[in-house]
Amino acid sequence: GAVVSQHPSRVICKSGTSVKIECRSLDFQATTMFWYRQFPKQSLMLMATSNEGSKATYEQGVEKDKFLINHASLTLSTLTVTSAHPEDSSFYICSAWTAGNTIYFGEGSWLTVV
Amino acid sequence: GNSVTQMEGPVTLSEEAFLTINCTYTATGYPSLFWYVQYPGEGLQLLLKATKADDKGSNKGFEATYRKETTSFHLEKGSVQVSDSAVYFCALSVKGEAGTALIFGKGTTLSVSS
Numbered sequence: 001g002a003v004v005s006q007h008p009s010r011v012i013c014k015s016g017t018s019v020k021i022e023c024r025s026l027d028f029q030a031t032t033m034f035w036y037r038q039f040p041k042q043s044l045m046l047m048a049t050s051n052e053g054s055k056a057t058y059e060q061g062v063e064k065d066k067f068l069i070n071h072a073s074l075t076l077s078t079l080t081v082t083s084a085h086p087e088d089s090s091f092y093i094c095s096a097w098t099a100g101n102t103i104y105f106g107e108g109s110w111l112t113v114v
Numbered sequence: 115g116n117s118v119t120q121m122e123g124p125v126t127l128s129e130e131a132f133l134t135i136n137c138t139y140t141a142t143g144y145p146s147l148f149w150y151v152q153y154p155g156e157g158l159q160l161l162l163k164a165t166k167a168d169d170k171g172s173n174k175g176f177e178a179t180y181r182k183e184t185t186s187f188h189l190e191k192g193s194v195q196v197s198d199s200a201v202y203f204c205a206l207s208v209k210g211e212a213g214t215a216l217i218f219g220k221g222t223t224l225s226v227s228s
Contacts, residue, residue, distance in 0.1 A: 095152075105218060
C-alpha cells in the first residue's frame, strides 16, 4: 500500500543551526502534504500545508521564515527548521493524501536542539 | 508496545444513520486518547479527546468514552450527515524524548450519502 516516509526519525542539532526533515510519498504522487508538530503534553498541531510547485500555506502563529517548507516534486516535501533553539525540540510529522482520498502519515521525526 | 487498532473502512452510511467506529489500544501506563478527523483535501483536526478512564469526549455530536477495562475508545454519532464524510483517526499519546507524540490508528474512511 501507499507509504509516506520521513527522514530522519531522530536528529539532534546544536542551537543556532538548521536541520532539514524530509517527507516522501513512496509509491504515489502527492500534490499536497501536511506538516504537524507535537507540542509537549498537547495534541498534534497543523503547522502548514505544503503545495507542490507553490508556496506553503502556514497556520496562524507559525513563523514561515523559521520553518521553511519546500515541495519541489510530487513525492518530496522538506521542512527546514532554521536557527533552531531548544524550544523547537519537538515531534514533527507529515502526511499526504493519495488521489483516491486516502491519507497516510509519515513515521514522524524527533528533533532535539541542544 | 503502544499501538492503536481501529476498524478498517470504508464505512458507508445513509444520512441520519447511527455511526460507530471501533478503536482499541495497547499502551503502557495511562495514555490520553484522541479522535482526529481529516476532511478531503484538508489537514488533520482534533475531533475530541479523553485524558483518563471513564472520561467522555464529545464534539459536533460525536462521542467517545475512555474504557480502560476494554482498552477501547469507540467513536459514535447518533445521526450522521453528508458533511461528516471524512477520514477518522483514533490516536493515543505517548511520551518520547522530545515530548509527547501521538500513535495513530490507520484511519477509517466514512462516506455518508443523502
